[in-house]
Structures are given as C-alpha cells and as structure tokens.
Amino acid sequence: MDSWSKMMDWKQMADKYINQNFFPNQQENEKSGPKVNIYESENELLCLVSLPGLKNIDDVEVYVYKSSIKVIGNTTIHTHGMSLKQNEIFQGRFEREVTLPYSVREDPIEAYYQKGILYIRLYRLLTDDRSKKKVEVKYYPD
Structure with missing residues (x-):
C-alpha cells in the first residue's frame, strides 16, 4: 500500500x-458546485458549466442579474449498484454563483445543454458613462 x-x-x-x-x-x-469556464470577446461572454449527469433540462435553472450568473440544479450519475471509491466529478444538488467581468444585457440570453456542458451566451450591457450635461436656459423677453 x-x-x-x-x-x-x-x-x-x-x-x-x-x-x-x-x-x-x-x-x-x-x-462548491460544478466547474465554470468564462470566455470573453469584445462584447460577449460565453459561460460553460460542467454538468455531467444532468438527465432533464428542467433540473437546472439559470438566473442572470447585472454582473452575476447563478446556476441551480441537481445532477446524478447512476452506476448500477457499484460503490463510490473516488469522488472527483461533482454530483448532487448545487447552487453556484459566479461574478461576471462586466454587466450584461437581459435580452438576448442564449442557453443550451450539450454533451455534459451547459452553454450560456451573454452580451455586454453597453452604457454611456458620460455625465449629464446641464443645459443653460436663457430667457428672452417678449
């Protein structure tokens, strides 16, 4: 040994x-939950969530708010009567929240599940950071 x-x-x-x-x-x-990779381009984020064992797409919920994403769900890996000897692949109930590098738009958001990976495509919230400009109002008598 x-x-x-x-x-x-x-x-x-x-x-x-x-x-x-x-x-x-x-x-x-x-x-802590499934592993997450985040990829970034100029105005877009692609979040990949590792979810092996997801049997039904209704077993996962995705919430996006400003600059964070929360994934809640349950994964189960069935091994037909075998006992677990080493545990590295996450399984069970999870709630995972990840901070994004910037705020994202509420629409459109695209999400799909393929081959054990949940793909979530988000788009940068473009904001105008300029301060408000006060406009001077002049008075002209009649």
Missing part, C-alpha cells in the same frame, strides 16, 4: 471518528 492510500485510509477513519470532514477546505472546494 503506497503512502497516499495510507493517508486516505487515515482520513476516512478521522472523518468517521469526528463525524465531519477532517479537511474541510478540500471538501468545500469539491462541494
């Missing part, structure tokens, strides 16, 4: 003994 296997056995015993995860930061990262 190698050193890594011994350490993992020890960790499992420690987790069982204290009835919680002995290395909470590692567990927190694993359970």
Whole structure:
C-alpha cells in the first residue's frame, strides 16, 4: 500500500471518528458546485458549466442579474449498484454563483445543454458613462 492510500485510509477513519470532514477546505472546494469556464470577446461572454449527469433540462435553472450568473440544479450519475471509491466529478444538488467581468444585457440570453456542458451566451450591457450635461436656459423677453 503506497503512502497516499495510507493517508486516505487515515482520513476516512478521522472523518468517521469526528463525524465531519477532517479537511474541510478540500471538501468545500469539491462541494462548491460544478466547474465554470468564462470566455470573453469584445462584447460577449460565453459561460460553460460542467454538468455531467444532468438527465432533464428542467433540473437546472439559470438566473442572470447585472454582473452575476447563478446556476441551480441537481445532477446524478447512476452506476448500477457499484460503490463510490473516488469522488472527483461533482454530483448532487448545487447552487453556484459566479461574478461576471462586466454587466450584461437581459435580452438576448442564449442557453443550451450539450454533451455534459451547459452553454450560456451573454452580451455586454453597453452604457454611456458620460455625465449629464446641464443645459443653460436663457430667457428672452417678449
């Protein structure tokens, strides 16, 4: 048995003994939800969310607000009677919120799911950052 296997056995015993995860930061990262990649062009963002095991598109909800995106859902990977020995692929209920590099428009937003990846296409909210200009009103008597 190698050193890594011994350490993992020890960790499992420690987790069982204290009835919680002995290395909470590692567990927190694993359970934070699916992985997200964000790609940017001049006026567009493409968010890719890794969702293997999504059986029904109704099991995922996407919310966009200003400069953030929230994905809520549930993924399940069925292994037909086998027990889990190593867990790296996220599965289960999740709620993942990601800050975007800039504010995005409410419309159009395109989202589709293909081969385990949720694709969300967003467009930059173009705003005019110029300050308001006060217009001087002149009075001309009759």
